[in-house]
Amino acid sequence: MPVPTDHSPPEWDAIILGAGPAGAALARRLRPRHRVLLLDRPQARASGAQRIGESLPGAAHMLLRRLGIHDSFLAQGHAARGAMVSQWDSEAPTWFDPIRDPHGAGWHLDRMRFDASLRAAAIEAGAILVDSARHLTASFDAGRWQVDFECDGPLCRTHRAPVLVDATGRSMAAARQLGLARCGKDRLICLYAHLPVDECDEDHSTRICADSNGWWYSVRVPAGQRVLAFHLDGDDSELKALRDPARLLAKARRHQLLAAIQPAVMDFPVHAQPAGGGGLDPGALARLPEGFFAIGDAMLSFDPIASQGLFNALATAESAGRAIERYIDGANDARESYLTEMRAVAARYGQRLDETYAAVSRYSHQLFWQRRAPHSRRTGLLNH
Numbered sequence: 001m002p003v004p005t006d007h008s009p010p011e012w013d014a015i016i017l018g019a020g021p022a023g024a025a026l027a028r029r030l031r032p033r034h035r036v037l038l039l040d041r042p043q044a045r046a047s048g049a050q051r052i053g054e055s056l057p058g059a060a061h062m063l064l065r066r067l068g069i070h071d072s073f074l075a076q077g078h079a080a081r082g083a084m085v086s087q088w089d090s091e092a093p094t095w096f097d098p099i100r101d102p103h104g105a106g107w108h109l110d111r112m113r114f115d116a117s118l119r120a121a122a123i124e125a126g127a128i129l130v131d132s133a134r135h136l137t138a139s140f141d142a143g144r145w146q147v148d149f150e151c152d153g154p155l156c157r158t159h160r161a162p163v164l165v166d167a168t169g170r171s172m173a174a175a176r177q178l179g180l181a182r183c184g185k186d187r188l189i190c191l192y193a194h195l196p197v198d199e200c201d202e203d204h205s206t207r208i209c210a211d212s213n214g215w216w217y218s219v220r221v222p223a224g225q226r227v228l229a230f231h232l233d234g235d236d237s238e239l240k241a242l243r244d245p246a247r248l249l250a251k252a253r254r255h256q257l258l259a260a261i262q263p264a265v266m267d268f269p270v271h272a273q274p275a276g277g278g279g280l281d282p283g284a285l286a287r288l289p290e291g292f293f294a295i296g297d298a299m300l301s302f303d304p305i306a307s308q309g310l311f312n313a314l315a316t317a318e319s320a321g322r323a324i325e326r327y328i329d330g331a332n333d334a335r336e337s338y339l340t341e342m343r344a345v346a347a348r349y350g351q352r353l354d355e356t357y358a359a360v361s362r363y364s365h366q367l368f369w370q371r372r373a374p375h376s377r378r379t380g381l382l383n384h
């Protein structure tokens, strides 16, 4: 790590805010050639609590190989993705076997282990991680990005670098501090629970159902539980009542595909998490001083129906890593080429998302689905 010779702040090649999958992957990608400081806030998660977001497509094989962590990833005990069965526009179940995916079936992750292993891989590559950073502020001064924070160890106060990366997920903490706003105000909420499973539950398929005011998914995860998740609007009058485990389960079990879900006990907590897609406007980002990048959910967060957030975290780490290396080597167009790529990803994603929601015609008269019709999305009906 850089040691200051006088009272000037330590200098790095890149400071990355956020040590989630995107930030950790980028930190590993930039080492050993560059000096990297990786910052995260103290984690409030209670021990044993699970994170939602566990499906990783087979296309991630290539990205894990490029990070040099493919073999260790395969040894971590993630489960191969089973078939997907959905009742989307009709009560007739439609099956898809991911074995037909040319990239391979993909995985259902032990999410906590996956996130922790990426952080460990960043540290192993030589990035310095401070995971107790509080009161972070970012500013640009005399051609350098400056980050100030408090923390538990000796590394506090001020650090400087030509490159600053926002990898703080949906909170896009650095970008917001610098005056950027989130585009796309879809107030989708995910209500979810990790159910203690019954011994007889040997089903490994992913089950997806449309409902009149939202959509469901359920899958078993390698950590042993079954995820049950319902996505609905933040202003839905049923939202509060569905925080009750019995009510959530009863509503789910009205669907044929979810009727057999039977948790071993009923006192599981139901969590609520914002889940709407959105992200930064690449044009606004391009107007910030040079050397500022955003990756993962901070750049573009996906509606969970896309199941692409983790792949996007790894892919943007790869693309931004390439752009940052070119920028440090003096290329003037490095950030703009990265942003051009992000515009293309956002356009493809938007089109696929419109098609996915528009496919549910059986509930097209219901507010949840009307708000997600392509016309409403364009005219801002989601800004409710």
Ligand SMILES: Cc1cc2nc3c(=O)[nH]c(=O)nc-3n(C[C@H](O)[C@H](O)[C@H](O)COP(=O)(O)OP(=O)(O)OC[C@H]3O[C@@H](n4cnc5c(N)ncnc54)[C@H](O)[C@@H]3O)c2cc1C
Residues within 6 Å of the ligand: 017, 018, 019, 020, 021, 022, 023, 039, 040, 041, 052, 053, 054, 055, 056, 133, 136, 167, 168, 169, 170, 171, 173, 190, 273, 274, 275, 295, 296, 297, 298, 301, 302, 304, 307, 308, 309, 310, 311, 313
């Ligand atoms: C309901 C739901 C279901 C999902 N399901 C899937 C799925 O099946 N498959 C899939 O691929 N994706 C899924 N996702 C998305 C996936 O979880 C995210 O895309 C992924 O976590 C993005 O990684 P990231 O590193 O960009 O952000 P994050 O994982 O959010 O990491 C951000 C990091 O930044 C840190 N941070 C935040 N603010 C600050 C701050 N002020 N200072 C310092 N550090 C900060 C956080 O502590 C965190 O460690 C789902 C998301 C939701 C909401």
